[in-house]
Amino acid sequence: MATVPADMRAVPLAVAKLFSTTALRFRGPFRLCLPQVGKSSAAVSATVRDYKAPSKAMPAASGFRSSIHKTAMSRYYSRRFSSNASTTEEVWEATTNIPPDDRIPATIITGFLGAGKTTLLNHILTADHGKRIAVIENEFGEVDIDGSLVAVKTTGAEDIVMLNNGCLCCTVRGDLVRMISELVKKKKGKFDHIVIETTGLANPSPIIQTFYSEEHVFDHVKLDGVVTIVDAKHVRIHLDEKKPDGVVNEAVEQIAYADRILVNKTDLVSEPEVSLLIKKIKNINTMALLKRTSYGKVDLNYVLGIGGFDLERIESIVEAEGLNHDHKEFKLDYDHHDGHDHHDHHQHDHDHKQDSNKHDHTHDPRVSSVSIVCEGSLNLDKANMWLGTLLMEHSDDIYRMKGLLSVDGMEERFVFQGVHDIFQGSPDRLWGSDEPRINKIVFIGKNLDAEELKKGFKACLL
């Protein structure tokens, strides 16, 4: 089982502490790190509790192939891991443990069987965006690799590795790690971006976690975003499918983890059907941006280089939450002066006002988004305890979260993002002197108790 380096792990783990002056990445019992009041602070990245590593046993034949595709050469722009970690000496030492962000960005393309993943991939590979793209494909069963990927022929793959019979989220995650490691070792400098196409039955969560839990991957590759392509014609059947307790509904999960959602095959359905579907999708994930597409035709900037896991982008994401650029009807009616939440129930109410005939609650009701928008400043200790305890107790159910917080005594805003038990946080820019201190948090997950979350948050306010 790969672990994070010892110097990153060597932190006391006893106390739940979220905001801190140190930048650490660790596993073990939870510690969140809040800033020490009066000191500048740096990023923190943490794994909340011990992560269950994938089995190292390789299946006899497992489901990957990788290839590097060339289009025009382009310069790769590096970005820092976290924005402005102006630091004390102690902090500086810690922050040096976090690799500078010249890591290779990786995009996960997910979506149910037949939704159009390969079609989108081909669009990406044949478009003129100047990026050299390494592709990792995960297929179930035997496939004709040359036949199934048109772009291999048109762009010329430098290297193809293919493995079959396994789902990336289950048995072959070890292969993903190995493949990324090999790409980095043997081909670094020859590609600018990695695109991973999952099988239609993959749950994105373990794949996302691989980018944080596997040292070799984390050090060289950063997750750029999860793009979920949805079959507008058929997805509803899958979203509505009742699964036995404990069995994942992949179609719902794929939507829940997404940074970008492409509602594809819009040529096959009527406009009202698409609108209704979009409402269902937004009930699951209010955070992702969404576009309608046909044959995966989308501006590539919309799916590549999106920084879905970057702390620097948290603001735009929490600002945009519910305000989908493609579908303005999902704008949520924030009251910036009274703390309140937006939950799928709220969204349902909202939708019903617009169309009272459409009672469309049939997706897995356990997966939803909760947003909290509230002015005020948080007591440091209470916030640490609340968020720490929340993740300790519910990290399995919290798929993704993002937030921007005002902490009492801290001059900067604190931004964070998390996936289950993985937490990254950092102070970003200073609050403006006249700027209202508005906290914004979005949770996406299973069985989220909106009232409880709201109550817990409010109890941390001064």
Ligand SMILES: Nc1nc2c(ncn2[C@@H]2O[C@H](COP(=O)(O)OP(=O)(O)OP(=O)(O)O)[C@@H](O)[C@H]2O)c(=O)[nH]1
């Ligand atoms: N009408 C229509 N067909 C589409 C569209 N996008 C993809 N298709 C077709 O849908 C079929 C499945 O597309 P793929 O791109 O192979 O889907 P996939 O998600 O990779 O499929 P799996 O790998 O089997 O899960 C193909 O025949 C595509 O040509 C679209 O927007 N409209």
